[in-house]
Amino acid sequence: MDENLAAIWLTLRLAATVTLVLLLVGTPIAWWLARTRVWFKGAIAAIVALPLVLPPTVLGFYLLLTMGPNGPIGALTQSLGIGLLPFTFWGLVIASCFYSLPFVVQPLQNAFEAIGERPFEVAATLRAGPWDRFASVALPLAKPGFITAAILGFAHTVGEFGVVLMIGGNIPGVTRVVSVQLYDHVEALDYGQAHWLSGALLLFSFVVLFSLYTFNRRASSSVGPRV
Amino acid sequence: MARDTGVPIGAQFTHCYDEFVLDVNLALPAKGVTVLYGQSGSGKTTLLRCLAGLMHAPGGTLSIGGDQWQGDEVFVPTHKRPIGYVFQEPSLFEHLTVEGNLSYAQKRVDLADSSRSVLSSKEVIELLGIENLLQRKPNQLSGGEKQRVAIARALFSQPELLLMDEPLASLDTQRKREILPYLEKLRHELEIPIIYVTHSIDELSRLADWVVVLDKGRVVADGSLADVLTALDSPLQLDDAGVVLETTILAREAQWALMRVGFSGGELLLADNGRAEGETLRVRVDARDVSLTLSQHTDTSILNALPATVIEISACLSQGAVLVKLCLDHQSTAAFDESKVMDEQSKASRGSSGMLLSRITRRSADYLELAVGSQVWAQIKSVAVLR
Numbered sequence: 001m002d003e004n005l006a007a008i009w010l011t012l013r014l015a016a017t018v019t020l021v022l023l024l025v026g027t028p029i030a031w032w033l034a035r036t037r038v039w040f041k042g043a044i045a046a047i048v049a050l051p052l053v054l055p056p057t058v059l060g061f062y063l064l065l066t067m068g069p070n071g072p073i074g075a076l077t078q079s080l081g082i083g084l085l086p087f088t089f090w091g092l093v094i095a096s097c098f099y100s101l102p103f104v105v106q107p108l109q110n111a112f113e114a115i116g117e118r119p120f121e122v123a124a125t126l127r128a129g130p131w132d133r134f135a136s137v138a139l140p141l142a143k144p145g146f147i148t149a150a151i152l153g154f155a156h157t158v159g160e161f162g163v164v165l166m167i168g169g170n171i172p173g174v175t176r177v178v179s180v181q182l183y184d185h186v187e188a189l190d191y192g193q194a195h196w197l198s199g200a201l202l203l204f205s206f207v208v209l210f211s212l213y214t215f216n217r218r219a220s221s222s223v224g225p226r227v
Numbered sequence: 228m229a230r231d232t233g234v235p236i237g238a239q240f241t242h243c244y245d246e247f248v249l250d251v252n253l254a255l256p257a258k259g260v261t262v263l264y265g266q267s268g269s270g271k272t273t274l275l276r277c278l279a280g281l282m283h284a285p286g287g288t289l290s291i292g293g294d295q296w297q298g299d300e301v302f303v304p305t306h307k308r309p310i311g312y313v314f315q316e317p318s319l320f321e322h323l324t325v326e327g328n329l330s331y332a333q334k335r336v337d338l339a340d341s342s343r344s345v346l347s348s349k350e351v352i353e354l355l356g357i358e359n360l361l362q363r364k365p366n367q368l369s370g371g372e373k374q375r376v377a378i379a380r381a382l383f384s385q386p387e388l389l390l391m392d393e394p395l396a397s398l399d400t401q402r403k404r405e406i407l408p409y410l411e412k413l414r415h416e417l418e419i420p421i422i423y424v425t426h427s428i429d430e431l432s433r434l435a436d437w438v439v440v441l442d443k444g445r446v447v448a449d450g451s452l453a454d455v456l457t458a459l460d461s462p463l464q465l466d467d468a469g470v471v472l473e474t475t476i477l478a479r480e481a482q483w484a485l486m487r488v489g490f491s492g493g494e495l496l497l498a499d500n501g502r503a504e505g506e507t508l509r510v511r512v513d514a515r516d517v518s519l520t521l522s523q524h525t526d527t528s529i530l531n532a533l534p535a536t537v538i539e540i541s542a543c544l545s546q547g548a549v550l551v552k553l554c555l556d557h558q559s560t561a562a563f564d565e566s567k568v569m570d571e572q573s574k575a576s577r578g579s580s581g582m583l584l585s586r587i588t589r590r591s592a593d594y595l596e597l598a599v600g601s602q603v604w605a606q607i608k609s610v611a612v613l614r
Contacts, residue, residue, distance in 0.1 A: 118318050124305035125312035126384050127335040140322045
């Protein structure tokens with residue numbers, strides 16, 4: 001049971017860290033994708049969306065290579081004295097960030113695009129400079145997008161399995177997250193524990209999605225035009 | 228084109244956007260309302276966006292009150308231009324209350340240094356009648372209320388130039404009637420120049436001091452309201468020929484429910500609208516409501532007949548009609564206090580406010596043997612009070 005709790009705690013810590021990092025990294029990416037008209041926008045959008053279709057093991061495999069002792073990131077981290085990232089908590093964070101990126105960037109991008117050009121023009125005529133316009137217009141108007149992005153990023157990280165197994169392995173308290181723990185229980189034919197964890201994940205996922213849909217309905221009805 | 232106050236606004240833009248070419252070179256008065264008039268696609272909104280810096284036409288120049296906003300190596304971004312801009316749709320920030328929308332503008336002006344104040348916040352709120360709306364969210368307002376808040380918000384940013392892009396176009400007739408009086412008050416209260424885009428001859432007649440008529444990205448007429456309205460070759464003449472007169476209420480004739488108003492071309496009798504003596508009225512006389520006689524008729528039901536001299540006759544219009552431009556012979560009487568009518572804003576129209584246009588058939592013109600210099604009586608069938 002302690003192992004289960006340790007796995008749950010680790011999972012929550014991982015998901016929270018990844019969500020935070022992704023909101024920081026994903027916001028400028030989403031903003032750029034929503035506003036730019038450069039020709040290679042499509043390529044960048046495709047790269048961001050890749051994890052949606054790629055088997056997690058493929059992603060994990062390449063990440064393992066790049067972060068490993070012979071990969072460019074591995075060489076970098078070693079020269080910085082950090083050591084190697086695979087099979088560490090931060091290795092998991094980085095891998096999960098790639099894996100969950102589209103789930104954060106796409107809702108944000110949609111939210112930014114839905115604002116349109118006009119509110120920014122209005123803000124400019126009211127003396128708001130570019131950063132001011134982003135903070136005072138884009139962020140508040142895209143708030144529903146931020147909430148959706150945070151919930152999806154968090155939930156999706158909680159549910160990952162393939163990438164974790166490739167990058168993190170199965171080290172108790174370090175990389176053994178709930179989904180891996182569950183796999184262990186089933187392998188060991190310990191169905192009681194497996195039921196307990198599966199039930200918890202099922203309930204968690206339902207609560208997350210339920211609150212998301214409830215929120216979205218409320219948000220859209222309060223923002224929608226009424227003349 | 229002498230102007231009374233301030234340095235004029237100089238704007239020169241030549242630029243292509245896709246198929247559309249904007250090619251203008253204008254000097255606009257630094258005071259009063261300049262109306263950019265034209266059909267949709269004539270480039271008036273594009274010109275306004277260039278003035279605001281929302282659109283960058285490379286190679287253009289723009290100077291306002293001696294400040295260069297655009298030049299060879301200068302392009303002041305929109306947020307550094309002291310303008311107020313009212314968009315066609317109200318475009319309020321949906322996430323803020325009315326008060327939040329207003330203080331959004333106010334806060335950012337306090338940061339920048341504003342040397343002068345157009346109107347105090349209290350005055351603006353009163354002027355636009357939005358006291359009771361402050362705590363509401365934009366989605367709880369009607370279209371007309373939203374547009375009034377948007378105008379107030381533009382004024383809260385203490386502009387030195389107010390740009391308005393068809394602020395009434397998205398509203399129905401009822402709402403237009405609701406807002407026009409506010410715009411007229413604004414025109415009266417504000418010291419700053421207003422550039423107002425419209426395709427409505429009614430809004431033009433009511434608000435303009437100066438008119439720029441645009442067609443396909445080019446300026447086809449440019450001058451004081453009276454000059455543009457009485458120019459026989461003006462593109463306005465095709466459908467809506469007429470003149471606008473600035474008059475002062477001189478006296479009432481209570482037993483007839485009429486009032487006598489004076490203007491630089493004479494006096495008119497109008498239906499009494501209850502306004503006080505000495506107040507100014509802007510009235511419009513349509514060319515089709517003016518008929519001509521060679522002698523003074525006394526046995527007629529027509530109230531207003533003024534002696535005039537023909538100064539120009541247009542080439543044939545459609546349907547066998549011609550436009551006759553008349554100079555009214557009347558000289559200002561002592562009782563008529565010219566200085567009252569000639570307030571600052573209408574000085575520009577001094578030169579031609581004693582003009583009338585008459586639309587008559589070519590047959591009548593021939594029959595009366597009208598020619599430049601003919602002495603006639605202009606019979607005015609109806610006068611519309613604009614404000």
